[in-house]
Amino acid sequence: MVPARPQDMDLAAKLGRAEMRAALSHKTAAASATPGPCPVIATRRLVLRPHRLADAGAISESLGDFQVTRMLARVPQPYHRQDALDWLVPQVSGILPDWTLAITSGDDTHIGLVGIELRHDHWHLGYWLNRFYWGKGYMSEAVAAALERFFRRMPQTTVFSGAFADNLASLRIQKKLGFRIIDANQIFSLSRNAMAPHVETMLLPQDLRVITGQ
Template sequence: MAMTRQATPQPEIETTRLVLRRPRLRDAPRIASLLNDYEVTKNLARVPYPYTMQMAFDWLVRQKREWSPGSITFAIYEKREGLIGFCGTHREDRIPEIGYWLGRPYWGKGYMSEAVRAVIEWYFASSNLDTLVSGVFHFNAASLAIQKKFGFTQTRIGKRICLAQKAEIDHIETELSREAFYKALETL
């Protein structure tokens, strides 16, 4: 299934306060310093804690190697602060899943709403796919609020392993249609 219609597979996206772009190997130290924080990693399925610079480097190498139109990672750059987090789509099954995180000093300022909106706008504009999935661990009200704001609806509650917590945790699974996304934008 063709994902991309455009000549450049992954653009640099600029929003009011952010620039979203492909990660670089030299981002490893900054990623490690922001992600080696249990308050961040306990919300993420695939990120262990403690999190080391070598893990960040290995992850960046994998991203480069395994890049595909359905698995695209954007480093989130705040125009004055530099790298503050990541947002991307990951495709294991038929439908890509969107995931994201921000370093703790940058929470609560609307940055992820700004980034998620831009990534989803790009996703629907550049692909033939009409759906995106996501989800949150049951305690993650802030992340669920972002998803609801952009039109995601809950599909089921499943279980997902959280590497940082070393446990299987209730996971609210969500889905977004192209139509619901554009409808949600009209209300913002």
């Protein structure tokens, strides 16, 4: 049996006992399994695919926009093509257990990202979208499809996520998909170069809500 650590006790204070047992058992399973290679997923309007080095230009263009990066914790501003290449090299190498799916439109144009990565024995969801594609429902469509496929491969896994408190659109997406709020704190934003209020969330596989018309 895995002993409870301080961070597990903090989680227990926020969840009921049954939910805590489920989250910890899912966590133990996650630490000993991976979802396999990054897949290709087609939705009604999008294709999610593994990244390529050739995506560097589109990524740097999207993340060169402060309106995008201000909502991300670990992306610097300004953001250059070399930053994108430095990030892409390990992603395309196949050595990481993570899924980092490029969100592409019908002509294979890279317009955003959905990532599910293993950090400190937990799977974490992150995502962003080029600002010119906001307001079309693309982010909800892409995140829902990625989570549905991930849970098919990792059915005993809890996924953690979150958003800055002023990112209401992201919090709405997570609520719509079945995430629940488990904490609120402050974390450092590289692009803002400041601490900012942050909301922590969690999703159990059975709580994922399917988006119709996807």
